[in-house]
Amino acid sequence: MSFTVKIRGRDDVLSVEMGQTILEAALAAGLPYPHGCRSGNCGACKSELVSGEIEMSPYSDYALSKAEKDLGLILACRAVPWSDAEVVWLDPSDTVAHPIRHMTCRVTGLDQATHDIRIVRMAVEAGGPFDFSAGQYAQVAFDGLPGRDYSMANRPSEDELEFHIRLTPGGAVSPYVAERLSVGETVKVVGPYGASHWRGNHRGPVLAGAGGSGLAPIKSIVEEALAGGAKQPIHLYIGVRAERDVYLEDHFTALAERHENLEVTVVLSEPDGATGRRTGFLADAIAEDFQTLDGCKAYLAGPPVMVESVTQKLKALGVRRQDCHADAFYTEAEKARLEGA
Numbered sequence: 215m216s217f218t219v220k221i222r223g224r225d226d227v228l229s230v231e232m233g234q235t236i237l238e239a240a241l242a243a244g245l246p247y248p249h250g251c252r253s254g255n256c257g258a259c260k261s262e263l264v265s266g267e268i269e270m271s272p273y274s275d276y277a278l279s280k281a282e283k284d285l286g287l288i289l290a291c292r293a294v295p296w297s298d299a300e301v302v303w304l305d306p307s308d309t310v311a312h313p314i315r316h317m318t319c320r321v322t323g324l325d326q327a328t329h330d331i332r333i334v335r336m337a338v339e340a341g342g343p344f345d346f347s348a349g350q351y352a353q354v355a356f357d358g359l360p361g362r363d364y365s366m367a368n369r370p371s372e373d374e375l376e377f378h379i380r381l382t383p384g385g386a387v388s389p390y391v392a393e394r395l396s397v398g399e400t401v402k403v404v405g406p407y408g409a410s411h412w413r414g415n416h417r418g419p420v421l422a423g424a425g426g427s428g429l430a431p432i433k434s435i436v437e438e439a440l441a442g443g444a445k446q447p448i449h450l451y452i453g454v455r456a457e458r459d460v461y462l463e464d465h466f467t468a469l470a471e472r473h474e475n476l477e478v479t480v481v482l483s484e485p486d487g488a489t490g491r492r493t494g495f496l497a498d499a500i501a502e503d504f505q506t507l508d509g510c511k512a513y514l515a516g517p518p519v520m521v522e523s524v525t526q527k528l529k530a531l532g533v534r535r536q537d538c539h540a541d542a543f544y545t546e547a548e549k550a551r552l553e554g555a
């Protein structure tokens with residue numbers, strides 16, 4: 215049995231199987247439904263339920279507050295229809311619509327960026343062209359392993375794809391990338407996905423915050439902004455644990471030398487000893503540096519705890535919820551915890 219879900223303002227009518235979420239049905243149909251984490255944590259798939267009945271599986275308050283729920287908003291990634299329904303996207307003009315490609319890629323380069331992050335470069339061999347917006351991600355499947363979400367670190371116009379993959383001990387995929395992946399292997403890449411992409415029409419200041427391998431989408435966004443001639447201040451904050459986790463610093467320093475509107479700050483949360491760098495949590499460093507960020511757009515990526523703490527501080531500094539674009543790197547463990555909540 216299936217239900218019909220209409221998307222107001224678009225021609226698309228989805229057929230949603232019993233037990234399937236609206237987002238699952240949309241993505242299966244190749245519809246670029248705005249979304250991020252697909253696990254009820256980011257709020258990027260927030261939509262208004264115009265009519266019909268849905269049931270929502272667990273999600274975080276950050277993604278959808280009680281007040282928003284009472285106003286009739288839903289999360290498409292959590293919403294399972296129980297009748298035919300109609301929904302409307304919150305800001306269709308803010309949505310990018312690249313075709314979803316199923317590609318075969320070949321690994322062309324591997325670099326050890328830190329003790330636990332590998333930079334993987336790939337060429338698209340079949341299924342392209344791969345159009346995406348800076349900040350988006352793809353589902354990447356190595357050597358028959360399950361697909362995992364990894365953000366593109368290259369600019370969309372560049373030929374080679376670049377991914378920064380951090381080792382998660384005990385994981386199904388990243389240990390393979392850390393220990394066994396080699397140049398020449400073929401990889402399945404499906405995408406692009408995600409709503410946390412660069413908005414080039416915004417003229418106000420930009421705050422870009424990266425935690426660990428969250429630098430991947432933030433690198434793509436910052437480079438795309440500068441290549442497109444963005445003149446507004448771009449404050450790039452890179453948060454890592456200790457000195458050995460810092461990477462691509464020379465790259466960003468060189469970029470800042472060429473673009474006076476780019477300012478780069480590295481913050482260590484667990485320095486090994488005395489250090490000349492900023493220390494503490496990223497959220498606190500940002501709060502120390504600004505009295506207000508009203509009119510600013512923020513792009514954040516990295517561990518969920520960092521993304522949530524920075525988002526809270528940004529809210530207090532005047533950044534509007536719709537100007538805060540975040541990809542929290544949820545792992546299977548974190549998704550399972552939420553499911554059990």
Ligand SMILES: Cc1cc2nc3c(=O)[nH]c(=O)nc-3n(C[C@H](O)[C@H](O)[C@H](O)COP(=O)(O)OP(=O)(O)OC[C@H]3O[C@@H](n4cnc5c(N)ncnc54)[C@H](O)[C@@H]3O)c2cc1C
Pocket residue numbers: 250251351362363364365366378379380381382383384385386387388389408427428430431541542543544545546547548550551
């Ligand atoms: C939008 C998005 C973009 C991302 N971009 C990047 C990126 O650019 N770079 C990057 O490094 N990462 C990124 N990630 C994270 C990435 O997708 C993977 O989650 C990460 O690499 C871990 O994958 P894994 O297969 O190695 O570990 P997993 O198999 O996901 O396991 C992670 C941990 O969970 C445990 N676990 C597994 N299954 C369960 C379960 N059912 N219950 C409880 N515990 C379980 C494992 O033992 C392990 O400790 C992104 C995530 C998202 C959502």
Ligand code: FES
Pocket residue numbers: 248249250251252253254255256257258259260277289290291292
């Ligand atoms: S809350 Fe639905 S995609 Fe993130």
